[in-house]
Amino acid sequence: MALANFSSSSRSNLLKPLAPVLSFAETLRRPISTSTDPLIIETSVPFTFHNCEPPSRSVETNPQELISFFRGMATMRRMEIAADSLYKAKLIRGFCHLYDGQEAVAVGMEAAITKKDCIITAYRDHCTFLGRGGTLLEVFAELMGRQAGCSRGKGGSMHFYKKEAGFYGGHGIVGAQVPLGCGLAFAQKYSKDETVTFALYGDGAANQGQLFEALNISALWDLPVILVCENNHYGMGTAEWRAAKNPAYYKRGDYVPGLKVDGMDALAVKQACKFAKEHVLRKGPIILEMDTYRYHGHSMSDPGSTYRTRDEISGVRQERDPVERIRKVILAHDLATEKELKDFEKEIRKEVDQAIAQAKESPMPEPYELFTNVHVKGLGTEAFGADRKEVRAVLP
Amino acid sequence: MASCLRRYGRRLSVSICEKRELSTACEGKVIQQQQQQQQQQTAKLLNLCSAINQALHLALETDPRSYVFGEDVSFGGVFRCTTGLTERFGKNRVFNTPLCEQGIVGFGIGLAAMGNRAIAEIQFADYIYPAFDQIVNEAAKFRYRSGNQYDCGGLTIRAPYGAVGHGGHYHSQSPEAFFCHVPGIKVVIPRSPQQAKGLLLSCIRDPNPVVFFEPKWLYRLAVEEVPEHDYMLPLSEAEVIREGSDITLVGWGAQLSIMEQACTDAEKDGISCELIDLKTLIPWDKETVETSVRKTGRLLISHEAPVTGGFGAEISASIVERCFLRLEAPVARVCGLDTPFPLVFEPFYMPTKNKILDAIKSTVNY
Numbered sequence: 001m002a003l004a005n006f007s008s009s010s011r012s013n014l015l016k017p018l019a020p021v022l023s024f025a026e027t028l029r030r031p032i033s034t035s036t037d038p039l040i041i042e043t044s045v046p047f048t049f050h051n052c053e054p055p056s057r058s059v060e061t062n063p064q065e066l067i068s069f070f071r072g073m074a075t076m077r078r079m080e081i082a083a084d085s086l087y088k089a090k091l092i093r094g095f096c097h098l099y100d101g102q103e104a105v106a107v108g109m110e111a112a113i114t115k116k117d118c119i120i121t122a123y124r125d126h127c128t129f130l131g132r133g134g135t136l137l138e139v140f141a142e143l144m145g146r147q148a149g150c151s152r153g154k155g156g157s158m159h160f161y162k163k164e165a166g167f168y169g170g171h172g173i174v175g176a177q178v179p180l181g182c183g184l185a186f187a188q189k190y191s192k193d194e195t196v197t198f199a200l201y202g203d204g205a206a207n208q209g210q211l212f213e214a215l216n217i218s219a220l221w222d223l224p225v226i227l228v229c230e231n232n233h234y235g236m237g238t239a240e241w242r243a244a245k246n247p248a249y250y251k252r253g254d255y256v257p258g259l260k261v262d263g264m265d266a267l268a269v270k271q272a273c274k275f276a277k278e279h280v281l282r283k284g285p286i287i288l289e290m291d292t293y294r295y296h297g298h299s300m301s302d303p304g305s306t307y308r309t310r311d312e313i314s315g316v317r318q319e320r321d322p323v324e325r326i327r328k329v330i331l332a333h334d335l336a337t338e339k340e341l342k343d344f345e346k347e348i349r350k351e352v353d354q355a356i357a358q359a360k361e362s363p364m365p366e367p368y369e370l371f372t373n374v375h376v377k378g379l380g381t382e383a384f385g386a387d388r389k390e391v392r393a394v395l396p
Numbered sequence: 397m398a399s400c401l402r403r404y405g406r407r408l409s410v411s412i413c414e415k416r417e418l419s420t421a422c423e424g425k426v427i428q429q430q431q432q433q434q435q436q437q438t439a440k441l442l443n444l445c446s447a448i449n450q451a452l453h454l455a456l457e458t459d460p461r462s463y464v465f466g467e468d469v470s471f472g473g474v475f476r477c478t479t480g481l482t483e484r485f486g487k488n489r490v491f492n493t494p495l496c497e498q499g500i501v502g503f504g505i506g507l508a509a510m511g512n513r514a515i516a517e518i519q520f521a522d523y524i525y526p527a528f529d530q531i532v533n534e535a536a537k538f539r540y541r542s543g544n545q546y547d548c549g550g551l552t553i554r555a556p557y558g559a560v561g562h563g564g565h566y567h568s569q570s571p572e573a574f575f576c577h578v579p580g581i582k583v584v585i586p587r588s589p590q591q592a593k594g595l596l597l598s599c600i601r602d603p604n605p606v607v608f609f610e611p612k613w614l615y616r617l618a619v620e621e622v623p624e625h626d627y628m629l630p631l632s633e634a635e636v637i638r639e640g641s642d643i644t645l646v647g648w649g650a651q652l653s654i655m656e657q658a659c660t661d662a663e664k665d666g667i668s669c670e671l672i673d674l675k676t677l678i679p680w681d682k683e684t685v686e687t688s689v690r691k692t693g694r695l696l697i698s699h700e701a702p703v704t705g706g707f708g709a710e711i712s713a714s715i716v717e718r719c720f721l722r723l724e725a726p727v728a729r730v731c732g733l734d735t736p737f738p739l740v741f742e743p744f745y746m747p748t749k750n751k752i753l754d755a756i757k758s759t760v761n762y
Contacts (some may be wrong), residue, residue, distance in 0.1 A: 094563070094739065145740040173523065237468060242647065243495065304472075371733070
């Protein structure tokens, strides 16, 4: 991806006082900062904690990281909105659960971990997949059910996976991914490679019994698993206070420590995930509650406005939007100009459009793929075509 | 008279079957109502979800100790089958539960054990598996293991099942076979709005726990004249919905409409098909199917669930046991393939009209 020419950090420091002089700046092609000099930024709100010592509010970051946050989140935002239009154009069928508004969780988490750590989440997984290194082409192709998709078109919106990057999906049944995540952590503990698992679930899934079973076992056996509740306050159409006796999900672990994080602040998420990773490697599981929000409804068939007011949605968008927050931080610290950020967004738009065009070219899976990957060695069951005599297949 | 009703089931059935045990709570009321309404039996064109809605309204009206609960039922449910119930009967009788199927069913069993009618909704049949343990180990065996001291007969679990065109892996499954393997519960599947209303009321008032699967594909698509009064249709009685002499077809739920199309097409080729709606899967009406197979000598079963271990296998085995010498051809099963319910491949997976037609022809020409 070609970007504008960068220059070293020292030059950007030199140019700071000259920045307001527009023409001069333009001729000098004021560089976008790629410095890795540390920058300390405070999180929006302090962490709320249960049974543990909270991490500090001051997050160490650097300009390069902040710019990458911006790019990452803007790409995710653009991708989800494009998926919305594709769904309405009936190119994506079935179910489509969009993540816009919650991007900070995906991006902040990635910044704190490596690709050897595992992430497992529920069905709202497009952006998490992208964060794990998935490409836009793989996303759109999978959404449209094409061969170029990450699951070869057989999974669809809810089943994105990326083995090389430790992304274990992509699960349709609510809550079922949490015991699985604890199992992943169990294996990681055996392998002794200092890796951890992040098992994400929502506020609706927080009331599933299997979660507490998994939590108990993880705490008993000191598994390096971090349970992350992405609390967007609505389980489909049900507000959290109507589903949970105690909506303080970070406290529901009881004997397991918990931390409540502002999920719209990518830096806070990064800090919390870093802290959590260090914690679980020594002391067993921890629960992170990400206080976040989704702008779209539960899925594309949900307008999202029958159980919450439009004022609430636009209020959150104005006050707490994760992309805007990072944009403000970048501008406040003079790491890039408004125009450059807008250029990024334009570029991202083009990338997304290109990926969609490419994905549309990709063919649907071959019919015989219906039978592949059911078992490793075949079932040997017969299946008939419309004409019983001529078409007779044995399932591979 | 009962067999007469079976054959002409489409006409308004107003009888109270002497065989069927009605629970005492509303027997008197039903008789009264039906006597009152003998003269005026109005019917309206309704779709499946409205018919079920009406049935629920009637159930809650006639028994003050009945409750409807599940995920999102309060505002009407994701398929609008429970609209108007909270407004009419209040939040204490129609209420939402958190997202926990195991909890919903377990809770329902407890309610029913105290003599109430618990009508639990599982949002999609694909999500019924967390509750599987409760249904199989608790609900089905409660009466048996307590020597009839306790029972959860008042429990009815409703779940939308079946393919819908774009449901994918987890919004299209047909899990009826798993439950048919459990003695102690009943499994009922209606084929149309008029049937659904009567069957659901029977299920709710039946003194056994019942799992009621509703074909979600037909929720809006199927429209029929549904009588407005309170009526019940007998359980464990199959219905011959189309008479024929060459081959017997057995099915249930949404699949019947596909089978009917295949029958009409086969008719053009001179094959006369007899179509039976099983209605209740367990305990199923072996006599009706046997009588029909003795007449035609051939049997074809069709269902959406995968063929291996599907309920068609049970029907096939039982009929072969009973009618072996009469059978002219092997029993054919046209069912879903043995794969997880696919995403883009749904049209290949489904037992379509052509597959059924082809099987009819090869069975008849065996």
